[in-house]
Amino acid sequence: MATPLYQTVIDTIIARIASGDLPSGAMLPSETQLGSDLGVSQGTARKALMDLEKRGLVQRAQGRGTFVTVRTPETSLFNFFRLRRPDGTLTAPRLVTEEVTRRPATAEETATLHGAPEEVIQIHRVRSVDGRKATYEVSCLPPSLYPGIMERAPLTNALYVLYQQAYSIIITRADERLRAVAAPPEVARALEIPEGAPVMRMRREAVDVLDRVVELRTCHLLNEGMDYFVSLS
Amino acid sequence: MATPLYQTVIDTIIARIASGDLPSGAMLPSETQLGSDLGVSQGTARKALMDLEKRGLVQRAQGRGTFVTVRTPETSLFNFFRLRRPDGTLTAPRLVTEEVTRRPATAEETATLHGAPEEVIQIHRVRSVDGRKATYEVSCLPPSLYPGIMERAPLTNALYVLYQQAYSIIITRADERLRAVAAPPEVARALEIPEGAPVMRMRREAVDVLDRVVELRTCHLLNEGMDYFVSLS
Numbered sequence: 001m002a003t004p005l006y007q008t009v010i011d012t013i014i015a016r017i018a019s020g021d022l023p024s025g026a027m028l029p030s031e032t033q034l035g036s037d038l039g040v041s042q043g044t045a046r047k048a049l050m051d052l053e054k055r056g057l058v059q060r061a062q063g064r065g066t067f068v069t070v071r072t073p074e075t076s077l078f079n080f081f082r083l084r085r086p087d088g089t090l091t092a093p094r095l096v097t098e099e100v101t102r103r104p105a106t107a108e109e110t111a112t113l114h115g116a117p118e119e120v121i122q123i124h125r126v127r128s129v130d131g132r133k134a135t136y137e138v139s140c141l142p143p144s145l146y147p148g149i150m151e152r153a154p155l156t157n158a159l160y161v162l163y164q165q166a167y168s169i170i171i172t173r174a175d176e177r178l179r180a181v182a183a184p185p186e187v188a189r190a191l192e193i194p195e196g197a198p199v200m201r202m203r204r205e206a207v208d209v210l211d212r213v214v215e216l217r218t219c220h221l222l223n224e225g226m227d228y229f230v231s232l233s
Numbered sequence: 234m235a236t237p238l239y240q241t242v243i244d245t246i247i248a249r250i251a252s253g254d255l256p257s258g259a260m261l262p263s264e265t266q267l268g269s270d271l272g273v274s275q276g277t278a279r280k281a282l283m284d285l286e287k288r289g290l291v292q293r294a295q296g297r298g299t300f301v302t303v304r305t306p307e308t309s310l311f312n313f314f315r316l317r318r319p320d321g322t323l324t325a326p327r328l329v330t331e332e333v334t335r336r337p338a339t340a341e342e343t344a345t346l347h348g349a350p351e352e353v354i355q356i357h358r359v360r361s362v363d364g365r366k367a368t369y370e371v372s373c374l375p376p377s378l379y380p381g382i383m384e385r386a387p388l389t390n391a392l393y394v395l396y397q398q399a400y401s402i403i404i405t406r407a408d409e410r411l412r413a414v415a416a417p418p419e420v421a422r423a424l425e426i427p428e429g430a431p432v433m434r435m436r437r438e439a440v441d442v443l444d445r446v447v448e449l450r451t452c453h454l455l456n457e458g459m460d461y462f463v464s465l466s
Binding site for chain 1: 289312313315317319405406407408409410411412413414415430431432433436454456459460461462463464465466
């Protein structure tokens with residue numbers, strides 16, 4: 001089955017964004033230029049840009065051109081951090097403690113993460129919301145995609161922004177599974193709640209623009225005065 | 234500020250769907266016909282249809298025309314019931330018990346539900362998943378939108394399909410807030426779990442195509458062997 005022409009244009013642009021050749025905020029060539037560069041019609045170039053815009057990878061500014069979407073701590077937080085106060089307002093989590101280590105991967109991590117790594121970089125963080133320790137997070141990364149990340153610690157509060165700016169890794173989707181569980185001892189200790197108290201366990205696979213699983217995260221979330229908000233349609 | 238022409242076309246079609254004039258599965262007029270009926274260009278009619286398609290209200294079949302989306306128990310389940318087995322497979326809940334009653338509304342229900350009702354119809358159900366009692370659900374409806382619904386009990390398993398077929402009420406969005414809580418006594422009894430065991434509490438506002446809150450639902454979900462799946466982007 002032949003790949004449609006506009007899909008080839010999409011793949012080419014995504015590859016240039018992912019390689020860092022078109023960094024966050026960069027202006028893309030015009031439809032005419034893109035068409036002539038890639039040997040396709042202007043209409044095909046336009047269709048590709050419209051698709052990329054729908055996926056949130058680029059943004060078109062009327063009369064100014066098309067730009068690679070800039071992911072800021074704010075947009076990243078808004079899309080991927082779902083805890084809200086009961087009235088729906090968002091409050092940013094603050095970093096309380098962080099430990100970055102390298103350790104052997106579990107069988108599940110090897111099976112799921114891009115490149116089937118034998119070892120992972122583990123980022124263990126506790127964050128607070130509204131002055132109360134509220135999240136216990138363990139993020140695991142395949143080391144080959146994040147060279148030198150251990151030396152960068154302490155890391156920025158918004159990890160996805162760091163992934164994009166330092167490694168051109170653009171998270172476009174997070175698949176989450178949630179479950180109510182009794183707080184395990186280490187979580188209870190860290191969040192200063194009784195062992196066995198109900199907490200929400202969230203497991204997330206973060207997928208990047210090249211459809212690779214580039215991070216596995218397990219969080220335990222304390223729901224005292226906070227809900228996990230989601231809209232289905 | 235003038236309403237754009239295509240928005241007028243969208244509103245007209247939505248009103249016809251919501252009134253039952255265009256029932257589920259009905260064919261819409263062609264772009265040309267729609268344009269001449271409503272006094273707009275064919276391009277404007279096309280733009281309106283594309284928007285309605287993006288919102289999932291209509292579906293275009295190449296060479297056959299445009300049809301009002303048929304909501305089946307399967308599509309309704311797939312979109313709005315998020316419990317999955319750990320491998321991601323979907324399993325339909327089965328009705329175990331149901332009680333339909335009419336009672337005074339709480340202040341919150343009056344404030345939130347369409348039409349600020351003084352009374353609500355309450356549908357209380359326990360459903361099982363994979364042979365295990367797993368959901369404890371209380372749904373509240375404004376009586377004026379659902380005339381005679383009490384006489385229809387026992388209701389169909391998929392309530393949203395009933396709402397559309399019997400009342401032309403089309404749910405397009407569900408805003409949910411989730412929290413891990415200790416099982417209250419009545420939930421523990423119904424689901425046959427120890428009082429205080431961790432369960433997920435889900436509160437949902439179901440919004441219809443006319444942007445009205447047409448149902449409030451509170452569920453307690455047992456996560457034994459089941460996760461709540463969601464994809465963020």
